[in-house]
Amino acid sequence: MKALQFDRTGDLSALRYVEVATPVPGADEVLVEIKAAGLNPSDVKNVLGRFPYTTLPRIPGRDFAGVVVAGPDALIGKEVWGTGRELGFFADGSHAQFVKLLAGGVAQKPGNLSFAQAASIGVPYTTAWDALERSLVTTGTRLLVIGGGAVGSAALALAKVRGAEVLAAARRPEQVKDLREQGYPTIQLDKPEDLGAQVNAVYAGGAEVIFDTTGFWLPASVAALATFGRIAIIAAPVDGHVQLPALALYRKGGSVVGVNTLLYGVQACAAMLDQFGRYFDQDLLPLPQGLVESPLAEGLERYGEVNQGSGGKVILLP
Template sequence: MRAMQFERFGAPEVLAEAEVPDPVAGPGETLVEVEAAGVNFGDIKHMAGEHTDGPYAPKGPLPHIPGMEVVGRTADGRRVLGYVQQGGYAAKTVVADRDLVSMPPGVSAGAALALLVQGLTAWHVLRSVARVRPGESVVVHAAAGGTGSLAVQLAREFGAGRIIATASSGEKRAFALELGADAAIDGEAEGYKERVLDANQGRPVDIILDAIGGPVLDSAVDTLGYLGRLVTYGASSRKAASALAPERLAVESIGVAGFWLVPLIARNGVGGPALEELLDLTARGRLRPLVGAEYDLARARDAHEDLLGRRTKGKLVLRP
C-alpha cells in the first residue's frame, strides 16, 4: 500500500513516500481503508524524536508511519473516525476498536478530524476540568485556532454567560466574534488584565482556557475572581510562567489545573459521550469545526512545513 514514512528522526524532509505491506488487524482491532488523515503538531514531534518516553513515544523500530487521526471505511462499509498512536499517513491502517467510532451522516472528513484531538481537548477543558456552569464568564486564548475556535462555540453551547476571545490579529478577532464570542481582544501579556476586565464589564472572570503559557498565563491569573479557574493545556509561547505560590491560590480562592488529552485516551479510549456529543452537534450544524487546506498524501512534507511556518488556518487534511 501507499504510505508516507521516515527512516530517521528529523525535520519534515525526512518524510518520504513508500510502498509498504498492508497492516493486519489483530484481536480487538479493525482494518480501516483511509479516506483522510489529520495533521497535528504531535506528528512533527514524533518525527523529530522529541518524545523518548510517554504517550507520544515512537513504537517499535524505524521506519515509522506518522499520523494519529483517520477517517475511513471498514471492510463491512462503515464510515468511521479513529485514533492511532502512529500509522495514519497511509492508504490503510489498523485501529483499536475502543478508539474507533461510527460517523453520523453529514459530517465531512475534515470536520471529523478536527473533532478528534482538538475537539475532545476543548470539550474536556470546559466540562471535565473547568466544569463550566451556566452564566459563568469564559476567556478563551488563541480563539481562532483549532482548539480555541471549538472552545468558543462549546462555551456558548454549555451556557456560558459571557465569552471573551483573545487573538493576535484583527482578522482572527473578527472570526472569534463570528463564532459566538461576546468580545474579542488582543491576547498579549502587556495590558492583558486591563483589556480582559474591560471586556468583562469591569468584573473578574470565572474561567480562563490557556494554551499559550509564559507571561500570558501570569497575567491571566490576575484576572480570576472568587473560585475562578484557569486551565492550562499547552505552552505555544515556549516560555516559562512564574511559579504560583499555593498560599496565593488559597488566599484568593482560585484554582490552576492542567489537561493533556493523550493520557486520557490511553486510559479510556476515544469512544464515549464527549465525542458522541461533538459529532452530533456538528451533524446538526450547531458546531462548526475549522477545516483548512487539503494535501495529497505525497505532499505531507509540505503540510508539515506550512504548519511549522504558521501559514495555515484550521485542520490540515491528507488524502491518500
C-alpha cells in the first residue's frame, strides 16, 4: 500500500511517500480502508520530534474515516471513523491506504458526514468533548472559550448542545467576525489584564468554566473566573512554564484542568465519537466547512503548509 512514513525525526524532510506492506489484522483487530484522513498540527509535530515516545519507523496520522475490509464479520463493510493515542505514535497511523487497529477502536460514522468531514472531526472534537466533560460543563454553565481555532469552535458547538451559556474570545479581528457570524457572543482579546473586566461585564461574577485553547491566557483567566470555577488548558508556552497567580486562584477555590487527548487510546476515543457523533445526525452540530482536500501523494507539501500555519483543515485522500 502507499503511505507517508518517517524513520527519523527533527525535520519534515524525513517524511517520504513510500510503498509498504498492507497490515494484517489479528483476531481482535480490524483493517480499515482509508477514505479520508485528517492532518492535525500534532501529526506535523510528531515528525518534527516533539513526542519522544514515538517509535520508528512510523506512519503518522491519528484521525480517519473509511470502510472495514477485514475483521469481525459484524463490522465488514461498515463505514467507520476513529482516532486515538496509538495511531502515528506507537502504531502505524492513518496517512496511508489502510490502517490496522483494535476492533473496539472504531465507531460507526454518522450518516450526515462525508468521509472527508468525518476525518476532520477526531482530534478537535474529542479534545473539546474531554474538556467539557472534565470541567463539568452542563445546562446553564457560564462558559468562556478562548481561541478561534478548530478546538475552540468544537467546544462552543458541543457546549451549546449541552445547554451551556457560551461566550467566545479571540484576538484576531477575522476570528471575532467569524465567531459572531456563527451566532456566538464574542469579545475581542487585547491586553491580558483587561480580560477579567471584559468577562465580568458579560457574566456577573465571572465564568464558571474557562477553556483556553491557546496556551497563553491561563494567568489572565484567573481574574475572569467565578468562585469554585475551572480553567481547562490544552497547550502551554514553548518552555512549558507559566507564571500563575496562585494566591488569586486559591482565594476563588479555583482549579486547573489539563486536557490531553494523547491520554486516550482508540477504544476510549471511539466511545467519545459514539457519544457526540449522533448529534451530527440530529442536525445539532454544524457540518465541517472549508476543508482542503488533497491526494495522499501530495502529503509532504501539505505537511509543510500546516507547519507554516496555513489556514483550512487539510484532509488527505488515498
